[in-house]
Amino acid sequence: MSAAVTDSASLAPTTDIASLRGDFPALQQRVHGHPLTYLDSAASSQCPQAVIDAIGTQQGLNHANVHRGVHQLSERATLAYESARERVRDYINAASEREIIFTRGTTESINLVARSFGGSRLSAGDEVLITWMEHHSNIVPWQMICERTGAKLVPVPITDAGELDRAAFDRLLTDRTKIVAFVHVSNALGTVNPARELIGKAHAAGAVVVVDGAQAMPHKRVDVRDLDCDFYAFSGHKMFGPTGIGVLYGKENLLEEMPPWQGGGEMILTVSFDGTTWNHLPGKFEAGTPNITAAVGLGAAVDYLARIDFAALEAHEAALLEHATERLGEIDGARIVGTAADKASVLSFVIDGIHAHDVGTIVDAAGVAVRTGHHCAMPVMDRFGVAATARASFALYNNHDDIDRLILGLGQAVELFA
Amino acid sequence: MNELQELYREVILDHNRQPRNFGEIGDADRVIDGVNPLCGDRMTLYVKLNGATVQDVSFRGTGCAISVASSSLMTERIKGASVDETMSLFEMVHDMLTSDANEPPDELEKLVALAGVREYPSRVKCASLAWHALRAALTGTEHEVSTE
Structure with a gap:
């Protein structure tokens, strides 16, 4: 086992973050007839095959x-x-x-x-x-x-x-x-x-x-x-x-x-x-x-x-956050909770007239997994005067398509509740 | 979208937009706080009895469409009903939400709109919170109910 560790550690860190998605078998499945769009990594992230293999061995x-x-x-x-x-x-x-x-x-x-x-x-x-x-x-x-x-x-x-x-x-x-x-x-x-x-x-x-x-x-x-x-x-x-x-x-x-x-x-x-x-x-x-x-x-x-180049990873996640922030602007009544200048790839938001749980259920039907609720941070919810938010969190394996599918699902929620 | 429309039926969306019997009853006989700790939803149920009849009932709080519509539909259905009938409605709604049993009984009237919730296990508690608060109000055992 230690030999394998030495080998992998000697490789140059990868800067090709987009290529990492293929390492995660859970992301290759379909949910409710749609490709799984997993945007709940802040609650729990998926495991790459290497971790699954190590556990199995x-x-x-x-x-x-x-x-x-x-x-x-x-x-x-x-x-x-x-x-x-x-x-x-x-x-x-x-x-x-x-x-x-x-x-x-x-x-x-x-x-x-x-x-x-x-x-x-x-x-x-x-x-x-x-x-x-x-x-x-x-x-x-x-x-x-x-x-x-x-x-x-x-x-x-x-x-x-x-x-x-x-x-x-x-x-x-x-x-x-x-x-x-x-x-x-x-x-x-x-x-x-x-x-x-x-x-x-x-x-x-x-x-x-x-x-x-x-x-x-x-x-x-x-x-x-x-x-x-x-x-x-x-x-x-x-x-x-x-x-x-x-x-x-x-x-x-x-x-x-x-x-x-x-x-x-x-x-x-x-x-x-x-x-x-x-x-x-x-x-x-x-x-x-x-x-x-x-x-x-x-x-x-x-x-x-x-084995990952973290400068490349941070750039990848910053691009995801920027794309998501921009596209959320297209959703009527959407408001981002948490707009810090230095922010990780976490997008917490509310939509006027639609409770976060309804948002979560509706986008799930489109194969999109987000977290909804108080995120075990009730004082934060009180501070912003909301009972709950929906949260999309992006990890190294997410891409722009994931965000576009989220926005599509949110559009359906707005349409249903109009 | 079809499955979603089964959950979010027009009646539910309507009661969510315009909840009936929303507000306090100043001289309520029973006031019960209901909380769903999983999601932070809260509601308060006010019940005024006249002998063995639910003379008036109302609710306040925040929650998802399923939770608000369930509270609204419940208050609409039980206002003026006897306590016995109300308790039997509780059982029927509970069965409808949790078992794959037969068609919901006719007595439920508009409450059958909640039948779609059964397909969404994580949302059953949203629909049942108001009903647990109601049972606590009528049996008089607790002042606060929780879905956990």
Whole structure:
């Protein structure tokens, strides 16, 4: 397996983004008699064949528990699992594999930080700064830990364009702020936050920074040391890997100081009824048998992404967003929610007189998959005075035809509801 | 488009555009909040009883066409009906939305317009929210209902 990795890594990065669509078998099917137009990658992206094959091989031939047996399959499983960790480390440029904790996903990663780091560091009078554009997964864990510790949760407002209110951020960041947690790319609005700048300011104020990177990973080449974030959380299934696996990156010195948050096998060195000693990193935070197969799938997804030229990818996605924004203008009563200057390829919108769910059902009949609802970001919906939006999100495998089919479907919705 | 027209029948589109019995009843006997946490839709149902009769009924809220039309059609159909008849309508609508059973019974009258929802499992909750709120109003067990 490691030989194949070396081979693929030695290839020059591909700049031909349009050619990648053929790698995704799910996109070759028809839905309701139409070619599938998949515009819901911000909810969950499709897997390339390489990821599907890696999952099949791991589950079919190498399945055993990790870090336990001395037999051949257990050694293979352990090697595959740890090799996935190493590839993730390399991909995000973490200093050590001890800084890569496998979790179930972004939500679990943030809960881990909130419970373990927040739970041991926060007390009454402290503040946790978040933003108004967070996904519920970067709100609720902090609410829970604030309630337990007496700390205060402070949300930074956003502008009408859906950008962070920078002046408010500067004002609300004080010496009471112990943790700053913000989304790198907003799932509901597409807004890209100026991560490096915010991290620098937070550090200058003495705060520790947690970044929710779930939506950034499929669009950007993230370098955690360049960002200098203290924690970075992301999910496999939003970056062309499988569900059930995610990562918490954390700086080693912080992870070392943090108490474990779940107890069980794997996270211990010795157990007796008089007391237990914790395992070294990263095992300390990986109690129980992990999702080995999904971790291997994530490793394959990272290999896949590592072969892509991200400048070309960003140009491809910017062109898609521009085309979609322009064509949505043809739809009567359509209004875009989230118009940040720096925006990922996410188009959230409402249409006068047609609820987002009706839009979703109608375009689905034309084979077009979009997300509808509050996108697990109810404060964002409240901020823009809407109950729900429809959201088309574009990934590396989408093209202009996909957008044209969406617009055709939206035209049918307007016609039906006229 | 044909399948869609089966879901979005003219009656549904009409009740969505102009919902009947939309608003509050100041002296309602029962007020129930209904929420569909999956999509964030909310509605409040107001019921005024006169003995065992639904004397007046209204609703407020935001939702998709299916949810608004279902609420509107429901209030129109049950206003003036007995509580027993209303509960039996609840069962008939529930069956129509969730089972592949026979033709919907004639008693449903205009409510048969909701039959197309059955083909869209993700939308059944939109149609049934108002009815669950109604059942809670009449059985008097809860103040808030959820589709989850």
